Amino acid sequence: MKKILLAFDGTHFSNGAFEFARWLNETEPVLVTGAFLPQAQAANMWSYADGMSGPMFVPLVEERDTEVMKANISKFETLCRKHNIEYRVHEDTFDFALPELKAETRFADVLIIGSEVFYENLGGKLNDYLHDVLHKAECPVIVVPENYAFPKTNVLCYDGSDSSVxxxxxxxYIFPELAKQPTMLVYIHKDGTNNLPQQVNIEELTARHFSDLTLMKLDMSADKHFGTWMNNREAAMLVAGSFGRSALSELVRKSLVKDVITEHKLPVFIAHR
Structure with missing residues (x-):
């Protein structure tokens, strides 16, 4: 059984994120932990947990927002009971900020967040707040739009880097049941080369885990066209990596994955060391 961390902006309930967790539970029973954060008002709320100087800042939650959060928690609990999902809600979530979310991710298999509702108050952009969540989370993150088809295929984004592998x-490892679905390993060209890096090794690895596997090389300009190519695929999930903890995700900073997330059409699985 997997532990799924489902994070909400406390005043906005992401039905898309919950539905994805419900779908996973139907595939294989999971434990879902609901985390309800105060409204995101700053991009640097991780900082006080990282030992930076200066006063500790935790966003205040107005009384009205607190009532909305309580209603959303009640909705979450009702839906979990309705769909026979084992669940937890941590009682201290009214004081939640990003450092607490980071600590929660350390003890979860995967974090699911809604790409639209969770960041509604920040203009619906792939902003620094989302960058921080993706970079600081200590487990893989699935970014889910509100309206989408449950994935029937997987697209593995491979550029030869250790992070993509x-x-x-x-x-x-986390979703062996989803690995049984038709899967495409897409190689993104770099420096004009048409050679698949470590082709024998990547084929040996992926063929052991993905029983219906196809390899594809894209000769398009990935930075300009990959998002469009990906978003035209129906009922798919994108799997992508990042280049380590010393900087924000290179794949997210570029349009390679950002375009897929901001179009709000497909779920995206992102993992980094």
């Missing part, structure tokens, strides 16, 4: 392995 790491993401592929994490996806296979």
């Amino acid at each position: 790491y993401a592929i392995k994490q996806f296979a």
Whole structure:
């Protein structure tokens, strides 16, 4: 049984994120922990947990927002009982900020967040707040739009880097049931080369975990066109990595994955070391 961490902006309930957790539970029973955060008002709320100087800042939750959060928690509990999902709600979530969310991710298999509702108050953009969540989370993150088809295929984004291989392995380890679906390993060209890096090794690895596997090389300009190519695929999930903890995700900073997330059409699985 997997532990799924489901994070909500406390005043906005993401039905898309919950439905994805429900779908996973139908595939294989999971434990879902609901985390209800105060409204995101700053991009640097991780900082006080990282030992930075200066006063500790935790966003205040107005009385009205507190009532909305309580209603959303009640909705979450009702839906979990309705769909026979084992669940937890941590009682201290009214004081939640990003450092607490980071600590929660350390003890979860995967974090699910809604790409639209969770960031509604920040203009619906792939902003620094989302960058921080993706970068600081200590487990893989699934970013889910509100309206989508449950994935029937997987697209593994491979560029030869260790981080892309790491993401592929994490996806296979955590979701072996989804690895049985038709899967495409997409190689993103770099420096004009048409050679698949470590082709024998990546084929040996992925073929062990993905029983219906196809390899594909894209000769398009990935930075400009990959998002469009990906978003035209129906009922798919994108699996992507990042380049370590020393900087924000290179894949997210570029349009390679950002375009897929901001179009709000497909779920995206992101993992980094």
